[in-house]
Amino acid sequence: MPDATKHILLMDGPDSKGLIYHVTGVLYRHNLNIIHNDEYVSPSGHFFMRTEFEGTFESDALLTELNSTLPNAEGITFRLNPKRKKNIVVMVTKEHHCLGELLIRYAFDELDADILAVVSNYNVLQPLVSKFGIPFHYVSHEGRSREEHEEAILRTLAIYEPEYLVLAKYMRVLTPDFVNNFPNRIVNIHHSFLPAFVGANPYRQAYERGVKIIGATAHFVNNDLDEGPIIAQNVQEVDHRHTAADMATKGKDVEKIVLSQALKLVFSDRVFISGNRAIVL
Amino acid sequence: MPDATKHILLMDGPDSKGLIYHVTGVLYRHNLNIIHNDEYVSPSGHFFMRTEFEGTFESDALLTELNSTLPNAEGITFRLNPKRKKNIVVMVTKEHHCLGELLIRYAFDELDADILAVVSNYNVLQPLVSKFGIPFHYVSHEGRSREEHEEAILRTLAIYEPEYLVLAKYMRVLTPDFVNNFPNRIVNIHHSFLPAFVGANPYRQAYERGVKIIGATAHFVNNDLDEGPIIAQNVQEVDHRHTAADMATKGKDVEKIVLSQALKLVFSDRVFISGNRAIVL
Amino acid sequence: MPDATKHILLMDGPDSKGLIYHVTGVLYRHNLNIIHNDEYVSPSGHFFMRTEFEGTFESDALLTELNSTLPNAEGITFRLNPKRKKNIVVMVTKEHHCLGELLIRYAFDELDADILAVVSNYNVLQPLVSKFGIPFHYVSHEGRSREEHEEAILRTLAIYEPEYLVLAKYMRVLTPDFVNNFPNRIVNIHHSFLPAFVGANPYRQAYERGVKIIGATAHFVNNDLDEGPIIAQNVQEVDHRHTAADMATKGKDVEKIVLSQALKLVFSDRVFISGNRAIVL
Amino acid sequence: MPDATKHILLMDGPDSKGLIYHVTGVLYRHNLNIIHNDEYVSPSGHFFMRTEFEGTFESDALLTELNSTLPNAEGITFRLNPKRKKNIVVMVTKEHHCLGELLIRYAFDELDADILAVVSNYNVLQPLVSKFGIPFHYVSHEGRSREEHEEAILRTLAIYEPEYLVLAKYMRVLTPDFVNNFPNRIVNIHHSFLPAFVGANPYRQAYERGVKIIGATAHFVNNDLDEGPIIAQNVQEVDHRHTAADMATKGKDVEKIVLSQALKLVFSDRVFISGNRAIVL
Structure with a gap:
């Protein structure tokens, strides 16, 4: 069931090269538009990213692709929330x-x-x-x-x-x-x-x-x-x-x-x- | 002549889909590690990004690839500064x-x-x-x-x-x-x-x-x-x-x-x- | 008619020697207890004082005495307010x-x-x-x-x-x-x-x-x-x-x-x- | 030996009625001009006052008169400092x-x-x-x-x-x-x-x-x-x-x-x- 409103993707896990590239690539290929993107890497090497985006997509498929796109997804967590009260x-x-x-x-x-x-x-x-x-x-x-x-x-x-x-x-x-x-x-x-x-x-x-x-x-x-x-x-x-x-x-x-x-x-x-x-x- | 220290890439221009993806992709393929990445899109649709990264690369080649990687690079400006006083x-x-x-x-x-x-x-x-x-x-x-x-x-x-x-x-x-x-x-x-x-x-x-x-x-x-x-x-x-x-x-x-x-x-x-x-x- | 609660005396006018002394003297002789006293003299020589006090007194008599006690009361204004909503x-x-x-x-x-x-x-x-x-x-x-x-x-x-x-x-x-x-x-x-x-x-x-x-x-x-x-x-x-x-x-x-x-x-x-x-x- | 510059009188001790009146009276009779006067009474009933004044006076005589002028000077401390570095x-x-x-x-x-x-x-x-x-x-x-x-x-x-x-x-x-x-x-x-x-x-x-x-x-x-x-x-x-x-x-x-x-x-x-x-x- 496709969603039509704004969404928030929350991601965190061990930092490695290319995380931003791979994740934004999935959104790009799904024709989703990033409104805000914020990242932080802690001194101990933990990566956090919040991506606010808009567009139409199928949640399960998107999450599956996000998980499979990373060279090393071990320890990485994705959460996908509609923007709502x-x-x-x-x-x-x-x-x-x-x-x-x-x-x-x-x-x-x-x-x-x-x-x-x-x-x-x-x-x-x-x-x-x-x-x-x-x-x-x-x-x-x-x-x-x-x-x-x-x-x-x-x-x-x-x-x-x-x-x-x-x-x-x-x-x-x-x-x-x-x-x-x-x-x-x-x-x-x-x-x-x-x-x-x-x-x-x-x-x-x-x-x-x-x-x-x-x-x-x-x-x-x-x-x-x-x-x-x-x-x-x-x-x-x-x-x-x-x-x-x-x-x-x-x-x-x-x-x-x-x-x-x-x-x-x-x-x-x-x-x-x-x-x-x-x-x- | 390759540089060996930390660098800062400054980019701004009209916003379009995939900007973060394309730019971080170039850095990824050059095996450069992003330390900090911050973006902002103004209400009028102007995109700004500051990427602090480390690794070894050839400046002219990197800038050339950055300019050629974007589907629409018109109006986009890149500046590449070594991190120095x-x-x-x-x-x-x-x-x-x-x-x-x-x-x-x-x-x-x-x-x-x-x-x-x-x-x-x-x-x-x-x-x-x-x-x-x-x-x-x-x-x-x-x-x-x-x-x-x-x-x-x-x-x-x-x-x-x-x-x-x-x-x-x-x-x-x-x-x-x-x-x-x-x-x-x-x-x-x-x-x-x-x-x-x-x-x-x-x-x-x-x-x-x-x-x-x-x-x-x-x-x-x-x-x-x-x-x-x-x-x-x-x-x-x-x-x-x-x-x-x-x-x-x-x-x-x-x-x-x-x-x-x-x-x-x-x-x-x-x-x-x-x-x-x-x-x- | 005597008042029994807390009161606020507001005074302002041209500064001169002894203002605090004379005013607090009137309150002292009426057996009134000062809770807070704040003064300010502006760079142009205008004196402001707010005196919060408690005790029983007759308002008109107090104001009359305040006005008569100053060697030079010209331009001095007194206001006496009960402390209330x-x-x-x-x-x-x-x-x-x-x-x-x-x-x-x-x-x-x-x-x-x-x-x-x-x-x-x-x-x-x-x-x-x-x-x-x-x-x-x-x-x-x-x-x-x-x-x-x-x-x-x-x-x-x-x-x-x-x-x-x-x-x-x-x-x-x-x-x-x-x-x-x-x-x-x-x-x-x-x-x-x-x-x-x-x-x-x-x-x-x-x-x-x-x-x-x-x-x-x-x-x-x-x-x-x-x-x-x-x-x-x-x-x-x-x-x-x-x-x-x-x-x-x-x-x-x-x-x-x-x-x-x-x-x-x-x-x-x-x-x-x-x-x-x-x-x- | 008379002083000619600005001075600061610091006073503290148990609160009682008339403290401001009596102290400012001594300064008034010595023809000293109060520039700033600040007081505070703590919830436990301790009185503090800082009086900045100017004029010519004899320190020992002033302190003696300050101590003798109060009906109850027990526990009251006076300090008299010239305003200096x-x-x-x-x-x-x-x-x-x-x-x-x-x-x-x-x-x-x-x-x-x-x-x-x-x-x-x-x-x-x-x-x-x-x-x-x-x-x-x-x-x-x-x-x-x-x-x-x-x-x-x-x-x-x-x-x-x-x-x-x-x-x-x-x-x-x-x-x-x-x-x-x-x-x-x-x-x-x-x-x-x-x-x-x-x-x-x-x-x-x-x-x-x-x-x-x-x-x-x-x-x-x-x-x-x-x-x-x-x-x-x-x-x-x-x-x-x-x-x-x-x-x-x-x-x-x-x-x-x-x-x-x-x-x-x-x-x-x-x-x-x-x-x-x-x-x-």
């Missing part, structure tokens, strides 16, 4: 600033994603979500073990089968078991300039250390809450007059913008994961 | 901050260029230049018409045949006749965030307008002093407590860093010029 | 990003202001506003002269008697007659780093000039749309790959944050206006 | 970028300090220092215990009796015994955005963590090399294409500017130290 679920606790940002963007079709539902361990953000006509699932952790709580969340998520989970200030640590359900598919916003101030109360820590700049970090969640490949970071100046609360207020503006910018990169298939690093092409 | 002359007036920055970098081999000489219409910076053992040419404009002054400068420059002229706070306007001697080869640092505050005394203008951010702009000089493609810009926050003099002091830090960063881009053959825009690959 | 009306055209930001902040009591109503010359943002239960007034300019349109807006505003008008991407030029109704009480967000790119389509202008940084400016409106004292500015990096549309998208994030930050300063009585400059204490 | 010694290891910056600024009288000497545990920077006619002391650590080495440095420093030591990329840890000789008088530049990447090779650590922003921190040295009150910080964007070496190159620009800006604050008596925080007025 992703399906996501947003998880929150009590803070509204990141969620509000995502809802406004979604309402005006600026998110490159459809928000299928919002899941929270508190119900305080239900009124905000309901303004936008999106399902809100209140899954309290009260009286449940961590495992029971995560099971309940997973049952809710199973309804929606999201491609990505966005932790928009979800303030509970997720277990590795939970995270393993969504490998490289959970994006978190952390309220510090990681790796500074890992853990709880980063603005309190920042105040006590007397820093002159605060920041926020959007990253994939793999093992624990503050690790995982960093997608985007940004910062804002503060001074000694800022209390920890002032820093938190100012930091929220950074958090929501950084999260939105990271999601834009992820949802447009620009982010490769390589060990603990994110390659953004 | 550029020869430059720096022009200054009285301010030392940009010149000092360049001299320190040059003294420690961080400039990607050799400073052949410094030319100035005043002699106040001669002591600084002499510390670094570089020829200093004092070419006063006193008692000379603009044309006579520029003629005198051109005679001095003819000794050195620089590839680039760097205007490191050279505060006189150059005539089109002078500029035409160095097409796309003069880099200027302007002490404002262009196009804000074109012309004289930009910090005074910035103070009077009450701006909250000041900046600096490194750009090619083509027609007049404050126009030409922008290579790099940066900014710094100010507030109402900054006098025009304070802004100038703070701005100098931005100016010298922006100029250095722009020169790094230019000297590594990363900058294409397209009309009044600089494409930095 | 301002009443505002927001004016918009079709773009939602700044309005959405203000609505979310207002919904969670983070705006330091009450949004009494939203007025627009189009009705496209009515659905967004209605989510938040705020009156929306659609005052079309179709079939009306500029004066008739502004008259209609003024009639609507008369219902609410706002202390401040916020132009959150209101894209029509206001006449001096209109502006004179709200001296120093209209805040506009301009989608460029003023004074660069005054006028229409600043992102198109920025693209064509090939700038490497774009910005936004929040300012008071006095005479025409792009002049007036600048309250806050911020910027974001771009490169040649950004089309004018990409710059606009990226710029919107800057615009909404800059507008919010400027409003926070204005609504907390931190901004003095001095000619065409804003003094932010 | 500081005497400093710069310590370096092998990297030139911060030292070069300081030397150029010093050569053009922009440092607010006199560099009495440069001390290094290597001799590689001697040629640079000698260009500027400043004594260079090579005090090798080879074949010496840490204590012996520090003793040798202290003997050298004793010649100059500097008011401040500037560690401009001095790469050895100083012992508490050494540091105790210069309480709150040692300024260090650390090549990371502290507290991220404490310790050795921060750019290597930053690369491996895949951060998108790097930074530098200027701080007082109290106990160990990477702690102590932070005076200034700044950052620069990086991406996955930056190797650890690229990050170091880019970071050096930030380091030297941050160090210079921090020194400007310290040398103009703007920095109070409060526990582990720097209050910059």
Whole structure:
């Protein structure tokens, strides 16, 4: 079945001579037009390429030819995605600033994603979500073990089968078991300039250390809450007059913008994961 | 005569299908290894590509094959540069901050260029230049018409045949006749965030307008002093407590860093010029 | 009638010896506690002071004593404001990003202001506003002269008697007659780093000039749309790959944050206006 | 003996009502003119004030009156400094970028300090220092215990009796015994955005963590090399294409500017130290 829209080809694997030549040759012979092409070779010799192209083709045939065209295709991975919106679920606790940002963007079709539902361990953000006509699932952790709580969340998520989970200030640590359900598919916003101030109360820590700049970090969640490949970071100046609360207020503006910018990169298939690093092409 | 080091291939022209494929194919058949490859297609359909590669080859043969390999080579330009330091002359007036920055970098081999000489219409910076053992040419404009002054400068420059002229706070306007001697080869640092505050005394203008951010702009000089493609810009926050003099002091830090960063881009053959825009690959 | 909460004393006038001493003396004798005190003396010798204090006092008596305590009070102005939320009306055209930001902040009591109503010359943002239960007034300019349109807006505003008008991407030029109704009480967000790119389509202008940084400016409106004292500015990096549309998208994030930050300063009585400059204490 | 130039009064202690009033009253009665006055009260109730003033007075008498004028002077400290350049010694290891910056600024009288000497545990920077006619002391650590080495440095420093030591990329840890000789008088530049990447090779650590922003921190040295009150910080964007070496190159620009800006604050008596925080007025 031929596709007619824009597509994105993601390729990565061990670097060798002629990779760009061979891959662009396949597209050329299929009469496909490259709109953007970006490559990166890591210092350890791993090759990454993102090719955005347009034209009509048959997916399976194209992938087969890509795999067979390389003199040495061992370890090379190809992924071929239509350029389209992703399906996501947003998880929150009590803070509204990141969620509000995502809802406004979604309402005006600026998110490159459809928000299928919002899941929270508190119900305080239900009124905000309901303004936008999106399902809100209140899954309290009260009286449940961590495992029971995560099971309940997973049952809710199973309804929606999201491609990505966005932790928009979800303030509970997720277990590795939970995270393993969504490998490289959970994006978190952390309220510090990681790796500074890992853990709880980063603005309190920042105040006590007397820093002159605060920041926020959007990253994939793999093992624990503050690790995982960093997608985007940004910062804002503060001074000694800022209390920890002032820093938190100012930091929220950074958090929501950084999260939105990271999601834009992820949802447009620009982010490769390589060990603990994110390659953004 | 074969070359043995790293090289940079610059290509630009009308976009068409297969450009990347055909060019990388030539390099592949010559057994040359691509280290970095960056392309850009402008909204108007102009294709730019910078390919950094290594290996041994014969320049003329490679260029001939590149030109003949394209189905439609009309309007396509290839340039093939060895990766090496550029020869430059720096022009200054009285301010030392940009010149000092360049001299320190040059003294420690961080400039990607050799400073052949410094030319100035005043002699106040001669002591600084002499510390670094570089020829200093004092070419006063006193008692000379603009044309006579520029003629005198051109005679001095003819000794050195620089590839680039760097205007490191050279505060006189150059005539089109002078500029035409160095097409796309003069880099200027302007002490404002262009196009804000074109012309004289930009910090005074910035103070009077009450701006909250000041900046600096490194750009090619083509027609007049404050126009030409922008290579790099940066900014710094100010507030109402900054006098025009304070802004100038703070701005100098931005100016010298922006100029250095722009020169790094230019000297590594990363900058294409397209009309009044600089494409930095 | 005694007040019991926090207050802000704003003072400005010609500088002379002892101003701080005399004013803080009055507060000391009234047993009022200074929380923050900020002063600024301009290069031309104008003194500005903002004193935030707490305690119980009688306003008229305090102001009388302040005026009589200075050896030379000529030209000195005192303003005494309780620390409280301002009443505002927001004016918009079709773009939602700044309005959405203000609505979310207002919904969670983070705006330091009450949004009494939203007025627009189009009705496209009515659905967004209605989510938040705020009156929306659609005052079309179709079939009306500029004066008739502004008259209609003024009639609507008369219902609410706002202390401040916020132009959150209101894209029509206001006449001096209109502006004179709200001296120093209209805040506009301009989608460029003023004074660069005054006028229409600043992102198109920025693209064509090939700038490497774009910005936004929040300012008071006095005479025409792009002049007036600048309250806050911020910027974001771009490169040649950004089309004018990409710059606009990226710029919107800057615009909404800059507008919010400027409003926070204005609504907390931190901004003095001095000619065409804003003094932010 | 009366002084005739500008002076700076630094005051700090427990907050109480009337502090500004009483202190400015003393200056008023002495007919001294306040140029700038800045205060800050910490959340824990500690009051800081920096008063820059001009006029003629007798120092001892002024300090006596200041101490006696307060209803409760217990715990209040006054310091009265003439506004003048500081005497400093710069310590370096092998990297030139911060030292070069300081030397150029010093050569053009922009440092607010006199560099009495440069001390290094290597001799590689001697040629640079000698260009500027400043004594260079090579005090090798080879074949010496840490204590012996520090003793040798202290003997050298004793010649100059500097008011401040500037560690401009001095790469050895100083012992508490050494540091105790210069309480709150040692300024260090650390090549990371502290507290991220404490310790050795921060750019290597930053690369491996895949951060998108790097930074530098200027701080007082109290106990160990990477702690102590932070005076200034700044950052620069990086991406996955930056190797650890690229990050170091880019970071050096930030380091030297941050160090210079921090020194400007310290040398103009703007920095109070409060526990582990720097209050910059």
